[in-house]
Amino acid sequence: MVFTTTKFELLTNKVAASFGLPDARIVTVDHPLGGTDRATIERWADAAVDTVVALLTSG
Amino acid sequence: MADKGELLEIVDASPEAVMDYFDDRGWGDGLPLVPPTVERVEAMLAACGGADPDEVLSVLPPRFGECTRRMVAINAVLAGCRPDVMPVLVTAARALGHPELNLRGVNATTHPVAPLLIVHGDIATSAGYNSGLGAFGPGNRANATTGRAVRFLLLHVAGARPGPGDASTQGQPAKYSYCVAENTAASPWESYPRSVGVDAPSAITLHCGENPHNFHDMEADHPGPILEKAASVMATLGVNNAPIGQGEYFVGLGPEHAATIASHNWTRRDVQSYLYERARLPAGLYRKQFGSLAWFPWMHEVPDDHLMPATGHPDHFKIFVVGGAGKHSCVVPSWGMTKSVTLAVAP
Numbered sequence: 004m005v006f007t008t009t010k011f012e013l014l015t016n017k018v019a020a021s022f023g024l025p026d027a028r029i030v031t032v033d034h035p036l037g038g039t040d041r042a043t044i045e046r047w048a049d050a051a052v053d054t055v056v057a058l059l060t061s062g
Numbered sequence: 063m064a065d066k067g068e069l070l071e072i073v074d075a076s077p078e079a080v081m082d083y084f085d086d087r088g089w090g091d092g093l094p095l096v097p098p099t100v101e102r103v104e105a106m107l108a109a110c111g112g113a114d115p116d117e118v119l120s121v122l123p124p125r126f127g128e129c130t131r132r133m134v135a136i137n138a139v140l141a142g143c144r145p146d147v148m149p150v151l152v153t154a155a156r157a158l159g160h161p162e163l164n165l166r167g168v169n170a171t172t173h174p175v176a177p178l179l180i181v182h183g184d185i186a187t188s189a190g191y192n193s194g195l196g197a198f199g200p201g202n203r204a205n206a207t208t209g210r211a212v213r214f215l216l217l218h219v220a221g222a223r224p225g226p227g228d229a230s231t232q233g234q235p236a237k238y239s240y241c242v243a244e245n246t247a248a249s250p251w252e253s254y255p256r257s258v259g260v261d262a263p264s265a266i267t268l269h270c271g272e273n274p275h276n277f278h279d280m281e282a283d284h285p286g287p288i289l290e291k292a293a294s295v296m297a298t299l300g301v302n303n304a305p306i307g308q309g310e311y312f313v314g315l316g317p318e319h320a321a322t323i324a325s326h327n328w329t330r331r332d333v334q335s336y337l338y339e340r341a342r343l344p345a346g347l348y349r350k351q352f353g354s355l356a357w358f359p360w361m362h363e364v365p366d367d368h369l370m371p372a373t374g375h376p377d378h379f380k381i382f383v384v385g386g387a388g389k390h391s392c393v394v395p396s397w398g399m400t401k402s403v404t405l406a407v408a409p
Contacts, residue, residue, distance in 0.1 A: 011229060013226050014124075014170065014227070014229050017124060017221070017226040017227060018123075018124045018170065021125050021126050021221070022126075
């Protein structure tokens with residue numbers, strides 16, 4: 004599973020496809036991580052949990 | 063099987079139409095291009111001494127494109143190269159694939175890193191590279207077009223287009239073209255390649271770095287004041303190398319600075335050792351400024367008031383001579399998570 008941010012979603016998908024993994028499990032969170040306070044980061048992480056679980060438990 | 067490319071028919075061969083044609087497909091760097099006709103590509107390949115045009119020289123991320131001599135030749139034509147630079151470009155293509163260069167990271171980072179190509183030895187002279195006055199600037203076809211062709215390999219073979227293949231936040235002018243020659247004739251020391259164990263008539267170095275950071279000293283008749291200024295350029299918090307212990311710094315000494323330093327019998331190693339001792343900031347300052355430090359283990363153990371070298375070993379200072387008359391030199395800090403590569407030129 005790969006985590007990326009909204010601003011790098013295109014790059015992440017291109018690189019995944021280059022590695023032969025066009026259907027890689029990618030979780031996209033808000034941007035930027037750098038310079039964002041811890042509480043906000045934790046809120047973004049909480050919001051991503053359902054996506055992470057769904058990707059981990061899907062076929 | 064390597065990609066041999068595709069023949070395209072362009073009805074209107076005017077410069078404007080050709081530029082539009084390439085631009086519409088996302089090819090090129092935004093500047094005019096030379097159409098890579100079969101004849102022009104064959105002329106480039108002829109400079110490779112009969113070597114297989116479709117041998118894979120390297121596989122370049124993020125697209126993992128196969129870089130063959132034919133691909134190098136096509137991009138050399140596009141960039142406006144003369145065929146005599148082909149051996150340099152073929153060798154540069156090999157160097158781009160070396161793991162320690164970390165091209166995947168170079169292209170994926172938000173940092174404005176660009177591969178600086180330094181040409182050494184006989185081919186620098188025979189192919190007309192500029193190692194002297196204004197070497198980093200415009201006005202020399204070999205420097206300008208070879209550097210541009212390297213960028214085309216990244217754009218067209220590696221897929222390093224801004225956005226889907228190159229994440230650099232701001233980019234930098236050196237991403238258009240970044241090529242100089244070592245001024246061996248004006249160097250008081252052995253050639254740079256020999257200093258790193260490459261003994262060949264011609265060689266190239268690829269160093270993935272920032273733009274040149276100038277430093278000047280108009281007055282000194284001793285190495286100290288010159289190298290203090292070099293050290294101050296390196297011991298700064300803003301460069302990407304700052305929190306990275308393995309970061310390299312290429313120091314392009316102008317011939318007059320190099321001569322002053324050598325006149326006191328300082329060797330290249332003396333310069334490296336001096337810079338290692340003087341390019342320093344308090345360890346505590348680094349710790350205060352960076353939450354994550356990619357240091358060597360010993361660097362984490364020293365107290366805050368210890369003066370921490372800008373990089374973890376004297377070998378990481380790479381000294382070469384470039385430029386002409388005047389009292390200017392430069393530092394080219396690396397991106398950090400990359401090591402330079404020096405190879406003998408082979409077509």
